[in-house]
Amino acid sequence: MKYSIIILFFLLVFNNYAQPVKVNENYYSAKDEFTNDIFNWQYIQLPYPFNITDIFFKDSLYGWASHExxxxxxxxxxGFNWDTSKFGTNNHIGGVHFIDRYTGWTVGVGGKIRKTINGGINWKIQDYEPYAGYYNKVHFFNSDTGVVIGSKNGPYGYIIKTTNSGNNWSEIFISNQIYTELKDQYWLNSDSGWLCGSNILLKTTNGGTNFINYYTNIPPTQNGSNALLGIDFVNENTGWICGSNLEHRNIYKTTNAGLNWYFQNNPVASYEYAQVNDIKFINSDSGWAGSFVGIILFTSNGGSNWLIDLSANDEFWSLCNYKNSKIWSGGAHGKIWYTLINPPIGVISNKNQIPLEYHLFQNYPNPFNPSTTIKYDISNYAQVTFKIYDILGKEIYSSNEFKKAGRYEFEFNGSNFASGLYFYKLETGEFKQVKKMVLIK
Known part of the structure; x- marks a missing residue:
């Protein structure tokens, strides 16, 4: 996949509530600080000790994280380095969403809505009538149409919508029942969406013109209360909700479009405070759930079995899946966690081995059938482009990402390619090299 960095400077007059401040990142992967049982989780420690409430990545380079x-x-x-923008009041920001590298929105306590058109350097006020309540999440389908959820007049579930890029908002839902604050939303498309919160589970099939409450389809709890904090679907029938209740029933699944929900037992359910804050699936089998007790769960069979993926002295408040290649999690006290998900050509890294210079090794074995290993050394933190071409010059693989100094390996599998001569190229800002390899079947 090709990525390009486009640097644009916007000389715009905004209501300037935020100026960027450079954050010196701290990058951690020491095994004695936390336990990785399945995937190799790492975290970046930011100097501001706030809980990370939401994370959103638009591509492999550009991402944003809201905080309290x-x-x-x-x-x-x-994610190696982070800037920060802070607004003028002390209320926390609950959600963030971008439609491209430059245009995005954040929402927060006190009916706060902010928009940026220069990637988050400056923010413009787009509040919709002051009121006592919270905005927890924001989602935009395109540059014009977006939905914000939260509560109004205290803990009454509340939804507003815009069709002109946030310049005007209209109320499309307010609950008539107390303690129904909306916490999360998932949209299959601009018409069909699910929204969940405290004692409420809404579905719409017409973009929010009407909502049906599916809350009574969830097995009842001892006191009738169920705090639903996160929701995710992989298709119109199969989805999950997570949260907290007295029975420790913290993850539910549906396979019939919300008509029935059933509890999925998991290790966090055995804890005294068994709250699961967010849940994300990359397909019908593989998914993660972040909890208040410092555990990230993983399943490879749709939740029939949940395993401890990461155990750390932290609280995991939010999850973000970027194109099924990387999972991000917002932690407490300024920690942002991430892990790679099955890289397409088996990337292996050794950051403990610091090379003295850049070098691209000859693949081994060569010739090969069907797999071969390609090694390369990176001597400094750099943006690294790696590509593979066939004999006609057609690009069959491309990666472009920032890497720390170290030795890296690619395991290239040629099962889906024809026999013949191939070329692989490594390129950084100060180094470029091309080598040949031969696939013989």
Whole structure:
């Protein structure tokens, strides 16, 4: 996949509530600080000790994270370094969403809505009538149409919508029942969406013109209360909700479009405070759930079995899946966690071995059938492009990401390619080299 960095400077007059401040990142992967049982999780420690409430990545380089310190972090290099923008009041920001590298929105406590058109450097006020309540999540389908969820007049579930890029908003739902604050939303498309919260589970099939409450389809709890904090679907029938209740029933699944939900037992359910804050699936089998007790769960069979993927002295408040290649999690006290998901050509890294210079090794074995290993050395933190071409010059693989100094390996599998001569190229800002390899079947 090809990525290009486009640097644009916007000289625009905005209501300027935020100026960027450079954050010196701290990058951790020491095994004695936390336990990785399945995937290799790492975290970046930011200097601001706030809970990370939401994370959103638009591509492999550009991402944003909202936090309870009333601001938004931003990265332009895959999360190795983060800038921050802070707004003028002390209320926290609950959600963030971008439609491209430049245009995005954040929402927060006190009916706060902010928009940026320069990637989060400056933010413009787009509040919709002051009121006592929370905005927890924002989602935009395109540059014009978006939905914000939360609560109004205290804990009454509340939804507003815009069709002109946030310049005007209209109320499309307010609950008539107390303690129904909406916490999360998932949209299959601009018409069909699910929204969940405290004692409420809404579905719409017409873009929010009407909502049906599916809450009574969830097995009842001892006191009738169920805090639903996260929701995710992989198709119109199969989805999950997570949260907290007295019975420790913290993850539910449906396979018939919400008509029935059943509890999925998991290790966190045995804890005294068994709250699961967010849940994300990359397909009908593989998914993650982040919990309040410092555990990230993983399943490879749709939740029939949940395993402890990561155990750390932290709280996991949010999850983000970027194109099924990387999972991000927002932690407490300024920690942002991530792990790679089955890289397409089996990337292996050894950051403990610091090379003295850049070098691209000859693949081994060569010739090969069907797999071969390609090694390369990176001597400095750099943006690294790696590509593979066939004999006609057609690009069959491409990666472009920032990497720390170390030795890296690619395991290339040629099962889906024809026999013949191939070329692989490594390129950084100060180094470029091409080598040949031969696939013989």
């Amino acid at each position: 310190g009333n601001g938004v972090f931003r990265t332009t290099d895959s």
